Amino acid sequence: MLKKFNIVICSNNNSSLKKVVEYLEEKNYTVTLANSDEHLYSLLNSKLVNLVIIELDYKYKDGITLTSDIRNLKEIEQPYIIIYSSKQDDYIQITAFNSGVDDFIISPIKPILLEARISTLKKRFDNREADTIDEIKDHNFFVDKEQYLIITKAGKISLPRKEFEMVSLMYQNTQKTFTRQDFAKLIWNSPEVANSRTIDIHIRNIRRTLGNDIIKTTKGIGYTINRDLL
Numbered sequence: 001m002l003k004k005f006n007i008v009i010c011s012n013n014n015s016s017l018k019k020v021v022e023y024l025e026e027k028n029y030t031v032t033l034a035n036s037d038e039h040l041y042s043l044l045n046s047k048l049v050n051l052v053i054i055e056l057d058y059k060y061k062d063g064i065t066l067t068s069d070i071r072n073l074k075e076i077e078q079p080y081i082i083i084y085s086s087k088q089d090d091y092i093q094i095t096a097f098n099s100g101v102d103d104f105i106i107s108p109i110k111p112i113l114l115e116a117r118i119s120t121l122k123k124r125f126d127n128r129e130a131d132t133i134d135e136i137k138d139h140n141f142f143v144d145k146e147q148y149l150i151i152t153k154a155g156k157i158s159l160p161r162k163e164f165e166m167v168s169l170m171y172q173n174t175q176k177t178f179t180r181q182d183f184a185k186l187i188w189n190s191p192e193v194a195n196s197r198t199i200d201i202h203i204r205n206i207r208r209t210l211g212n213d214i215i216k217t218t219k220g221i222g223y224t225i226n227r228d229l230l
Helices: 014-026 037-046 063-071 090-099 111-137 161-172 180-188 191-195 198-210
Strands: 006-010 030-033 051-055 080-085 103-106 141-144 149-152 155-157 215-218 222-225
Touching (some): 014 030, 037 063, 051 111, 063 090, 103 111, 141 161, 161 222, 180 191, 180 198, 191 198, 198 215
Parallel strands (some): 006 030, 006 051, 051 080, 080 103
Antiparallel strands (some): 141 149, 149 155
């Protein structure tokens, strides 16, 4: 069963959005009004948020900056983002899209038009969820690079960014054994990392999270993902 679509709205005037919220809830969306940018971050970290709607001149942190910050949070499932504003300058909208928003709408918000836009995003979400279900039918897990998650039959697993990138690299190159120098160059872009214990520590953490057998060690050479477990 595909999941319910959860929306968080960041607005300077929540009372002005009463009709919008009521309309979306009638359409079976779950809507939460964020009290601040910190409240939004808490929601993103504590539960699945599918869509964030942000007022461009949000008083806690403007919509474009907030979008950029969210796009840099690799430990969360990335939501769709809509910015709204009464400003119609082309430059502002271009800057917003460059920051990573999925849509930009002109206020005042018309509930029926907003819901139509959300419906389009929800179809993309539902298709992505369906693809995920199909992917795990015949595999123990796969790497979702869009959401920065490891998808398993038991659920979704979030890894710190460097560890995720290491797993993703090995997952995409199952025939290759990666040396410390490979990881240092491709993940850290710093050859010096190969001479430290950093990579070994991350390998140990990955095994602790995904299971000891997920990464095979070829003594004196390096590491490879265990293809038998994929």
